[in-house]
Amino acid sequence: MTTPRTLTVPEALARLRWRRRFDPTRPVPNGTLKGILHLATLVPSQDNLQPWRFMVVRDDANRRRLRKCVYDRAEVEDAPVTVIVLGYRSPHRSHLGAILDREQALGTMTVEEAVEVRAKATARMDRCADPAAWSRLTAVRALTALMIAAESLGVSTALVEEVDHDRLIEAFGIPADHSLCGLVALGYPACDEPFPGRLGLADLCYQEHFGRPWTLGEASPDDVCAGP
């Protein structure tokens, strides 16, 4: 089998599907999995706090255990990998030092700037009304990047949204300062999944003010691909 070409963003988004059936006999290679996780970490976050954490479940017994936490959805057992994406509400307490050290090592920040950013980032988190919600909303950006990155490397995904939270927390030891953001099963599809269509921009967009109709029209192929 030849290595597939890495997809452009429009190609990957056009192929993205909410898969139901995975081929349980085809594992995701370690290199590909690491690549996908790495790409997911590249999305920006407030003060570079990166409040996403990934719990990678591949072991047979744990995939069966996970299935029991998601109301018996087969995807998480059939797929060779499921990533449990968590939002972490206290990165400013535990990781900000390491983050700022790295920025200084890269030469993108001076010592003085690091002191200032540390104070500002901490103050922003302290006035955040709901740090758990913030961490979850931010971690969804990494989860989405993970799905798009997977597709670009030829790996398909399924989201699992209906979760027995208490059971998952208990089974996988998730601490109170981490909140479930979502589960993404990763693997190779067992069958084709046709594109189910989407509402048009006229249904989904407003101009300037809520309720004011969208008049710019739908996108054409030229609009979504800048061409070679």
Added chain:
Amino acid sequence: MTTPRTLTVPEALARLRWRRRFDPTRPVPNGTLKGILHLATLVPSQDNLQPWRFMVVRDDANRRRLRKCVYDRAEVEDAPVTVIVLGYRSPHRSHLGAILDREQALGTMTVEEAVEVRAKATARMDRCADPAAWSRLTAVRALTALMIAAESLGVSTALVEEVDHDRLIEAFGIPADHSLCGLVALGYPACDEPFPGRLGLADLCYQEHFGRPWTLGEASPDDVCAGP
């Protein structure tokens, strides 16, 4: 100026930055804007409900008005476009019929399947504990795709997370069944923004169980690009 090449997913993610400064003299062409919005709509959602809505603000007076809703952040005035991304909690009431009609027209669903999906989708929404939170978390996936799609077409983005909600709702007429998911300013950067680095996979990943160290190592360039 030649049309730039559409970027691959790894390229777009590597170039994604949280921009601070936009060139206010350089508009985003209509075609590019439509392409970006269209690509954002391609992410999957539960029962294909697509609970994201985009309010596109480009008018000078409205960009100034928007700036007042985000504690005077200049990005939303300097950038030629800001998209206010909303989560909509009732798509199963207002849009499910149109969504299922489209699926039948595409041939991906029979009449009988549409009846079944309608019942299941409605039941799922009815038992959803917090539809507003669900719509916001889902809409973040479209917001993230929008950012990555913009970057792939050569357009940079800035997120604005600190928002005076009451003021925004009032100024832009956002109704109670729509919740703010986030603001994305779109435009061309006024200056370079260096990559600030990220924590490594060893800091962000666990294996099989929370707290169990990641032993698969970091990604190498071969892992993130399948090659030509």
